[in-house]
Amino acid sequence: xxxxxxxxxLPSEITPKEMYLSRRSLIGGAAAFGALTTxxxxxxxxxxxxxxxxxxxxxxxxxVTHYNNFYEFGxxxxxxxxxxxxxxxxxxxxxxxxxxxxxxxxxxxxxLHSPAIEERIYxxxxxxxxxxxxxxxxxPLASLLKDADPDPRATYVAFESVLRPSEMPGxxxxxxxxxxxxVEGLRLDEAMNPLTLLALGIYGETLPNQNGAPIRLVVxxxxxxxxxxxxxxxxxxxxxxxxxxxxxxxxxxxxxxNVNPQVDHPRWSQATERVIGSHSLFxxxxxxxxxxxGYGEQVADLYRGMDLRKNF
Amino acid sequence: xxxDGVRVISPMGAKLKKHWRVVFYPLGMTPAxxxxxxxxxxxLGADPVNVFERSLGLWAFRFLLVCLALAPLxxxxxxxxxxxxxxxxxxxxxxxxLHLLAYAGLxxxxxxxxxxxxxxxRYFIIFGMSALIMLIPLALxxxxxxxxxxxxxxxxxxxxxxxxxxxxxxHFFLSFKTLNSVSAPYLAALAIVLLSRFLPRLQxxxxx
Numbered sequence: 001x002x003x004x005x006x007x008x009x010l011p012s013e014i015t016p017k018e019m020y021l022s023r024r025s026l027i028g029g030a031a032a033f034g035a036l037t038t039x040x041x042x043x044x045x046x047x048x049x050x051x052x053x054x055x056x057x058x059x060x061x062x063x064v065t066h067y068n069n070f071y072e073f074g075x076x077x078x079x080x081x082x083x084x085x086x087x088x089x090x091x092x093x094x095x096x097x098x099x100x101x102x103x104x105x106x107x108x109x110x111x112l113h114s115p116a117i118e119e120r121i122y123x124x125x126x127x128x129x130x131x132x133x134x135x136x137x138x139x140p141l142a143s144l145l146k147d148a149d150p151d152p153r154a155t156y157v158a159f160e161s162v163l164r165p166s167e168m169p170g171x172x173x174x175x176x177x178x179x180x181x182x183v184e185g186l187r188l189d190e191a192m193n194p195l196t197l198l199a200l201g202i203y204g205e206t207l208p209n210q211n212g213a214p215i216r217l218v219v220x221x222x223x224x225x226x227x228x229x230x231x232x233x234x235x236x237x238x239x240x241x242x243x244x245x246x247x248x249x250x251x252x253x254x255x256x257x258n259v260n261p262q263v264d265h266p267r268w269s270q271a272t273e274r275v276i277g278s279h280s281l282f283x284x285x286x287x288x289x290x291x292x293x294g295y296g297e298q299v300a301d302l303y304r305g306m307d308l309r310k311n312f
Numbered sequence: 313x314x315x316d317g318v319r320v321i322s323p324m325g326a327k328l329k330k331h332w333r334v335v336f337y338p339l340g341m342t343p344a345x346x347x348x349x350x351x352x353x354x355x356l357g358a359d360p361v362n363v364f365e366r367s368l369g370l371w372a373f374r375f376l377l378v379c380l381a382l383a384p385l386x387x388x389x390x391x392x393x394x395x396x397x398x399x400x401x402x403x404x405x406x407x408x409x410l411h412l413l414a415y416a417g418l419x420x421x422x423x424x425x426x427x428x429x430x431x432x433x434r435y436f437i438i439f440g441m442s443a444l445i446m447l448i449p450l451a452l453x454x455x456x457x458x459x460x461x462x463x464x465x466x467x468x469x470x471x472x473x474x475x476x477x478x479x480x481x482x483h484f485f486l487s488f489k490t491l492n493s494v495s496a497p498y499l500a501a502l503a504i505v506l507l508s509r510f511l512p513r514l515q516x517x518x519x520x
Contacts, residue, residue, distance in 0.1 A: 067358035075492045078357070130359055176490040248490065267436040267486060269426055274359060274419070281351025281360040286421065 042205035047137040050118030052195060052220075052298070058121060059132040059277045061203050067276060068210045069126065070229055071178060072161075072168040079170070080210035087167045089213035089230065096144065098235035099154035104147060108214045112200055114139055119204070120197055122220035124227075125259045125293045131273040136218050137201035142192045150188065150236050157191040158241035159184045159217060160233040177248060184217065184228035185241035185255065187302075195220055195298050198231070221295040223257045254312040258303070259293035263312045333399065340403040343371050344410060365414040366487065369440075372407035373484050375400045376477055377501050384508040398454050401473070405451040408444045408480075440483035446476035477502060 058064075070080035092108035116139045124132045145157070161182040165171040171180045190196065197218040200207060207213040212229025219226045225245050235241075245253035252266055261271045275285045292299050303311075347367055350356050356363040379400035386392045420426050430437040450470055452458070459466050481502045488495050
């Protein structure tokens with residue numbers, strides 16, 4: 001319980017944990033190596049437990065921060081942690097524009113300070129048939145969209161990530177055929193669903209660069225690639241926006257990308273998933289994939305009457 | 313001693329050359345041993361099965377490329393390492409077999425329903441599996457006895473390595489979401505070793 005308020009420094013003014021630790025360890029001497037391996041420049045967030053988190057055990061912090069798909073920093077799972085240290089997530093502005101009555105420009109410091117930040121422990125199912133459980137800290141997207149007052153004509157939401165080839169080595173790689181910046185989209189009712197989160201942190205601390213700092217989308221009933229990272233612009237539209245992976249291979253990655261064990265990827269089955277975190281070659285586990293990643297109760301109604309094989 | 317470039321190996325030298333196999337086979341298998349050791353000590357990262365499976369496949373492809381490169385190497389540089397085609401070819405087969413076992417056993421727990429669907433429905437798997445199946449008769453006939461028995465047909469049979477390499481290359485390309493700086497050099501190498509066979513010799517008619 002908060003009994004009194006006191007002036008808090010802006011999150012961007014707080015000494016990054018890494019620096020703080022390395023200062024202390026330089027003084028201490030012996031622990032220097034340990035501090036240098038603390039790659040994430042994380043600052044603590046004021047957060048409180050939110051709904052929909054029941055019964056899940058989070059994947060270890062180091063796996064969540066060192067096993068990432070973030071092609072802007074390279075294609076290997078370890079590349080984002082290894083090659084994102086030059087990326088500057090602060091300062092940052094998030095725009096909400098398009099078919100809204102009150103376009104919004106949000107300073108990331110405002111958001112990082114928001115009392116609306118809550119913890120949501122969600123399953124994360126990658127389209128590559130592996131899964132994690134991640135304790136996100138974020139703000140429901142619906143509350144920010146409501147502030148912008150959507151126009152009745154708006155039916156879709158388009159998200160745009162950042163284009164910074166100087167800080168994102170993967171954006172200089174021409175072979176992949178990916179058009180940067182990364183773009184994603186949701187139907188407006190999907191965006192307004194209470195599960196849909198704009199995450200500012202994991203494990204109670206600000207997002208590490210490799211996890212999509214400073215702000216990213218989390219849509220737990222969809223495959224992970226829908227969760228666009230480092231978002232700069234959100235636009236409300238009256239038509240379906242293009243999305244990065246769909247543009248690249250429309251037979252493999254649909255606009256909806258709902259987790260569905262019955263609709264396989266052309267190259268592999270989606271019926272089961274490898275559970276990340278065992279670190280054991282001969283004792284690794286595979287578990288059945290759940291329809292809508294286990295969030296059917298919250299989202300199945302959004303797709304009533306739709307052919308999910310066609311709209312995969 | 314002849315001076316026309318033909319190397320005559322003394323019986324003593326031949327014996328020594330033969331004994332190199334004792335070194336090269338275990339050497340070729342060390343990446344597999346190293347991967348298993350890493351796997352048992354939690355050093356393959358957060359998704360060890362996937363890394364193990366992919367690494368074995370990559371080693372199979374590497375040895376296949378080296379095997380295919382030896383003929384053009386002699387043709388264009390004169391360096392004759394043709395005797396290592398059996399070694400590298402068998403190592404490629406060894407790694408491809410481990411790759412298949414890792415995929416079927418470690419990754420899918422020998423779930424035959426899943427594997428059957430994969431093998432019959434997914435081009436990605438069909439390409440890889442066909443390449444491995446083509447390597448089986450080559451591995452089985454990679455001995456002097458088979459060479460003598462099959463005579464000219466041996467060479468014809470062993471030209472199966474070319475379609476196998478093309479299928480393995482497509483399978484390798486499809487194992488990534490997009491073309492990238494890891495896969496592109498390997499695919500370029502495959503194209504070079506295959507296409508170099510159609511290029512004219514540097515010195516027409518001369519066999520080194």
